[in-house]
Amino acid sequence: MNMCMVRDGERVVVIDRRKPDWPGITFPGGHVEPGESITASVIREIKEETGLTIASPRLCGITHWCEKDCRYIVFLYSTEDFSGELCSSDEGEVRWELLEELPNLPLTSGMEHYLRVYSEPALSELFYRPAGKCWIPELL
Amino acid sequence: MNMCMVRDGERVVVIDRRKPDWPGITFPGGHVEPGESITASVIREIKEETGLTIASPRLCGITHWCEKDCRYIVFLYSTEDFSGELCSSDEGEVRWELLEELPNLPLTSGMEHYLRVYSEPALSELFYRPAGKCWIPELL
Numbered sequence: 001m002n003m004c005m006v007r008d009g010e011r012v013v014v015i016d017r018r019k020p021d022w023p024g025i026t027f028p029g030g031h032v033e034p035g036e037s038i039t040a041s042v043i044r045e046i047k048e049e050t051g052l053t054i055a056s057p058r059l060c061g062i063t064h065w066c067e068k069d070c071r072y073i074v075f076l077y078s079t080e081d082f083s084g085e086l087c088s089s090d091e092g093e094v095r096w097e098l099l100e101e102l103p104n105l106p107l108t109s110g111m112e113h114y115l116r117v118y119s120e121p122a123l124s125e126l127f128y129r130p131a132g133k134c135w136i137p138e139l140l
Numbered sequence: 141m142n143m144c145m146v147r148d149g150e151r152v153v154v155i156d157r158r159k160p161d162w163p164g165i166t167f168p169g170g171h172v173e174p175g176e177s178i179t180a181s182v183i184r185e186i187k188e189e190t191g192l193t194i195a196s197p198r199l200c201g202i203t204h205w206c207e208k209d210c211r212y213i214v215f216l217y218s219t220e221d222f223s224g225e226l227c228s229s230d231e232g233e234v235r236w237e238l239l240e241e242l243p244n245l246p247l248t249s250g251m252e253h254y255l256r257v258y259s260e261p262a263l264s265e266l267f268y269r270p271a272g273k274c275w276i277p278e279l280l
Contacts (some may be wrong), residue, residue: 035269037278117218138177
């Protein structure tokens with residue numbers, strides 16, 4: 001999967017997801033298709049979810065967890081290179097928000113950890129370690 | 141899988157792999173074990189292959205390709221934070237080389253592309269796209 005922070009100075013694009021499996025405010029993104037490069041998947045998903053055409057997304061870090069012999073990975077990207085106008089999709093309303101305001105909004109589960117990977121240069125990984133029925137987030 | 145460039149100024153640690161599947165000079169690294177964080181796997185592999193104890197490895201990019209419904213990923217890390225003395229293992233001889241000299245050495249297949257991801261800030265991905273019986277490297 002992928003996620004991308006589209007940034008314009010102090011503002012970032014957020015999506016307010018309404019689906020019951022991961023509701024809340026987060027950065028746009030989605031799935032990587034078979035045979036697709038990660039960069040191409042980021043550009044495609046941002047177009048589909050926000051209407052924006054982005055270029056030169058940069059890898060900032062990863063989030064991952066293991067379940068039933070599979071490792072699920074979210075590649076975290078950012079870019080300041082975009083064109084077009086915001087346009088919401090069925091995935092949720094998109095809008096600009098101040099990056100510093102995000103912690104005060106109803107974020108998706110775990111998004112507060114994702115934000116640390118985005119904002120702290122020393123971090124490049126969020127690993128969810130299983131602990132019984134829970135997951136313990138490790139920032140690395 | 142993982143790979144890590146351990147750097148000391150203009151010098152980097154290389155490993156001269158002798159195994160027939162991927163012979164040549166490359167950066168040390170290896171597999172990520174089930175349930176292991178990527179960062180922990182990098183620290184473990186560098187210890188096993190070079191004898192060095194590293195800290196704070198940073199994600200620089202990824203290399204990946206798809207085969208039989210699986211996506212194989214190499215996470216590319218770097219660090220300048222290390223201690224200890226170089227010690228070779230069964231995986232191959234390890235030694236310091238000048239980074240700028242690497243293109244003149246007998247590198248592992250594709251290592252010239254990996255080096256571009258390491259050295260060019262605009263790049264964060266090397267994707268091998270299948271084309272018949274060949275793979276076409278895409279730098280993104």
